[in-house]
Amino acid sequence: MNLAAILASTDSGVIGNEGGMPWRLSTDLRRFKRLTMGFPIIMGRKTFDSIGRPLPGRLNVVLTRSADWAHEGVRTVNLEEALAIADQHEQAFVVGGAEIYRLMLPYCQAVHWTRVLADIEGDTRFLWDRSEFELLHDEAFPAGEKDSVPTRYEIWQRQ
Template identity: 50%
Template sequence: MTPDIVLILARADNGVIGRDGDLPWRLPADLRHFKALTAGHPMLMGRKTFDSLPGLLPGRRHIVLTRDRGWAGEGAEVAHDVDAAIMLADAPTLMVIGGAEIYRLFLDRADRIELTEVHVDAEGDTHIGYPDPVDWRETARADHPSLDGRPAYSFVTFGRRP
């Protein structure tokens, strides 16, 4: 079974997606959105992303793609290459949740991108480009204003162009 592959990420306007292994902002609405998107689906991530989680996220399988053949994480299913990770998922939809290297590995195979645009220029050490309009088209957008000192943000869905 070849699953629909969905990349899920939050990105600042300047391309930052991380700082010191964490998100450089706090957006509770984005965490709720992430939970709604990933609930009931296997999540694929790199080892650093797995290590950054506060613990296992309920109702979701945690598949970790790592080159380290000796690595094991409690509650994680481990794969060592992209094809093995996809086969291990064995589900109609695979949610790819990061980090940047994992996104790059799956970008050419992805069917959809669920992007939270965080409308700030954030300081960070991990960056990713905006979806290329040659390959991706925006299919849905929900804009949200700045509130309680938190930045404005948009939930944007992209579908792969045929």
């Protein structure tokens, strides 16, 4: 299984606020699209609701405890089914939110982390333990024209 998490967060673990992202990062969204195009993306229902639609060019997989939740263009699964889907593909990505990262990170071989370099308030947090991972790539991105804050893009590989 080649499963990776894609995560944008502050160093204090903020990943969201009031059902959305508390920053604007056009540069990061373009990278996200480039990385995930053609591969399954696994997310929780709240993350899907914040996006509002299936993302084109990818198998959209929503992990939910609600057996009756459904949306056109989305495959609704439990944890075991999500892992089976990831195992059937060359690559799959976990894209949030906090509870899904907690459940799926133990199965991830890599983390693509966009470190948001600002002190931002938020009501959704996820902190991850990097002790089992090795930093492979680290690149600084100043805030571009359509970015509200500077970031660092890091790729961590499980040891």
